[in-house]
Amino acid sequence: MERYEELNKSFINxxxxxxxxxxxxxxxxxxxxSFINTIRLVTAKQLEQTYEIAKDAQKKWAKSSAPVRKEVLRKAAEYLKNNxxxxxxxxxRETGGSILKANVEVDLTIxxxxxxxxxxxxxxxVREIESDIEGKINRIHRLPLGVITSISPFNFPMNLSMRTIAPAIALGNSVVHKPDIQTALTGGSMIAKAFEQAGLQKGVFNCILTDLEEIGDAMLTTPHSQLISFTGSTPVGKHIGMIAGSLLKRVALELGGNNPFIVLADANVDRAIDAAIFGKFIHQGQICMIINRIIVHKNHYDEFIKKFTERVKSLPYGDPMEPTTVIGPLINxxxxxKALSLIEDAKKDGAKIVLEGKREGNVLSPTIFVDVDNKSKxxxxxxxxxxxxxxxxxSDDHAIEMANDTEFGLSSSIFTEDLSEGEQLGLKIESGMTHLNDQTVNDSPTIPFGGSKSSGMGRFGNPWVVEEFTITKWISIQKGYRKFPF
Structure with missing residues (x-):
């Protein structure tokens, strides 16, 4: 049995x-x-050396055969399953997530x-494209991008790290990865252990345990990395985008959300409540895709509030290691x-509260506001x-209008019995993803995951991430003599 708490060092070369x-x-x-471990932080100089190592390792890894790369990934997946x-x-223990959340995270990662x-x-x-020049053949190749910078958050750290790391390695790139230091084991060290056990070539995956006080913007400005993959807040994402743009670097940014959950006039209210309970409260609401606004047609409004509130009152909260717990602690x-301040400010602004949460340490039981102004803070x-x-x-149109009245555009959902009309309304919502008769927290390695507006740019998932993490190269071959005009 692995003792992951002992993995308190960075994984370099x-x-x-x-x-x-x-x-x-x-x-x-x-x-x-309670104490998990103590980590000595990596310095900016160590980070710089790591990028140089990753750059050299990538050149060799790019020449590795497809069977070799597949076997490493297969063994990494096997390790995750076995442990x-x-x-x-x-x-x-480290993220404060429930046992359900932890199971979901491991399954998504695998x-x-x-x-x-x-x-x-x-x-x-290799694709061949017809040429309008006689005797010419056009071939389109796909090449590794180089060194990919990966920065992941504290909420679903293993999953949100691996969605960059695994495709990057599969496509012949190397990675310098920094998990949020609060979840260093889940977002970094356990992943490093999996690839170490899988026999990955040294220097291809590097996990740096440090913080911004030590390294500043060095992961963004290094000349050795061609792409910055970041999941986190919109303000930080905009900062990364500004620096990357000035250096003509690629970015994959998955940022904040203000995700609407819409209950239309013809919706099944009981099923909508089932979905809303899960989509609002899984992992204490600490998910970029979480339901942030519940928008309910006036015909169902009172019924929805009554039934939703009764259900929420019964949600178990406390120790996340207890199998029945739904609401565990916030990360710190x-x-x-911050959450308590939001509640107090909303009360001062006149928002109506029908259930107020109680604090026990870092655990905050649910709070419900109703009659909320969509334009309010x-x-x-x-x-x-x-x-x-x-x-x-x-009205239904009013619900869609309010759903779009936000700077964010990550996920959304619509409850309706008319699936054809619901899909058309879904196309009108300004978000990267819309789910009919489901909640907003959905993910899969085979969908184009990503947002619009201030929720980010780029798409994860196969095959969309392949385009993000590779270089498209045109090779033309002139087989016949080409006559030039001069």
Whole structure:
């Protein structure tokens, strides 16, 4: 049985490497602040050296055969499967996620690695395109991009890290990865262990345990990386985009959301409530795709509030290691204080509260606001906590109009009995994803995952991520003599 808590070092060039900073980070369980491990942080100089290692390793890895890359990924997936029970415990302890959430995260991660195996052959596919020049053949090749920078968040760290790492490796790239230091094991060290056990060539995957105080913007400005893949807040994403744009680097940015859950006039209310409960409160609302605004047609409004509130009151909260727990802790005290501040500000602004949460340490039980103004600060803020907002729509068209009245555009959902009309309405919602008769938190390694507007740019998932992580190269071959005009 692996002892993941002992993996408190960065993984650089195939070796577990001590950080050289004078600073340590104490990794604590967000539920009870119990000690997990202490991490010595990596310095900016170590980071620079890591990029040079990754650059050299990538040149060799790009020449590796498809069977070699497939076997590494297959063994990594096998390792994850064989160690899932211990990993689930670590995920729950480190992220504060429920056992259900931890199971979902491991399954999604395994699925990403297995899907990446199918991407390997994309490098060997050559397309021929007809030429309008006599005797010329046009061939389109796909080449590895180079070194990919990966930066992942604290909420679903293993899944949101692997969706960059596995495709990058499959497509002949190397990776320098930095997980959120609060979830260093889940988002970094356990992934590094999987690839170490899979026999991945040294230097192809490197996991850096550090923070911004140590490295600043070095992961963004390094000349050795061709793409920055980031999942996190919109303000940070915009900062990354500005720097990457000035350096003509590619980006894959999955940012914040203000995701609407729409209940239309013809919806089945009970089924909508089932979906809303899950889509609002899984992982305490700390998901970019989480339901942020519940927009209900006036015909169902009172019924929805009554039934939804009764269901929410019964949700178990507390220790995430207890199998029945639904609501566990927020990631840290700062996030709890932020959520409480949002609640107090909304109350001062006149928002009506029908259920107010209670704080126990970093655990915050659910809060429900009703009669919320869609233009209010409460409705326009990504809440990232177990706070539900319910908004009345005067008509179906009004619901769609309010859904679009936000700077964000990640996920959305519509409940309706008319699936044909629902799909047409879904096309009118300004978001990267819309789900009919489901909630907003959906993911799969085979869909184009990503947002619009301030929710990001680029798409994950096979085959869309292949385009993001490779170079398209045109080779023309002039077989017959070409006569030139001069």
């Amino acid at each position: 195939g070796e577990w490497t001590e950080g050289l900073s004078s600073r340590n980070y104490d990794n604590l369980n967000p539920y009870d602040n 899932r029970d211990e990993m689930i415990k670590v995920i729950s 699925g990403l690695v297995e899907e990446a195996i199918k991407m390997v052959d994309k490098l060997d596919e 005290e700062i996030q709890v204080e 409460l409705a326009q803020t990504e809440l990232f906590s177990p706070i539900a907002t319910i908004i009345k729509a005067e």
